[in-house]
Amino acid sequence: MKHLPWPRTTMIARFILADPALNPQTSQGMAAHGQLPELAFQLSKIRQSFVSRLVDRCLEIEALALNIDQTGVQPQLVEGIAQRAHKIAGVASTLGFAALGKLAERTDAAMTRVRSQDDWHDSRALLEDLLNEIENVLDSQADR
Incomplete structure (x- = not known):
């Protein structure tokens, strides 16, 4: 797999982090990825x-x-x-x-x-x- 140049990688990361449904660090994103119960337990x-x-x-x-x-x-x-x-x-x-x-x-x-x-x-x-x-x-x- 070819790595994207750093600015594009940053741009994609910002896009993912900006969308609550895609961002695994938000409650919506965690729920979509099934991580919310595990996070609550931890x-x-x-x-x-x-x-x-x-x-x-x-x-x-x-x-x-x-x-x-x-x-x-x-x-x-x-x-x-x-x-x-x-x-x-x-x-x-x-x-x-x-x-x-x-x-x-x-x-x-x-x-x-x-x-x-x-x-x-x-x-x-x-x-x-x-x-x-x-x-x-x-x-x-x-x-x-």
């Missing part, structure tokens, strides 16, 4: 995996926060919270947990500014909001 598995990891992340964040409360601000503890919040922020909104994603993003950003005990106290309420939202998500998913 997303469900990813979502379940994310929720199951949230339990561990919540406990880890809480343990790190309690350690800071008791021993003071230590860069590795603050960074540990930031890393876990960053991981949550990167996926939560995509999987339908918009409020969790926004709180995790804000918490991640706030942790980068924590340098002293006063900074920690300023960020602690936001961290508590994140932990509460994680618990809300876990409670909502337990019913499923």
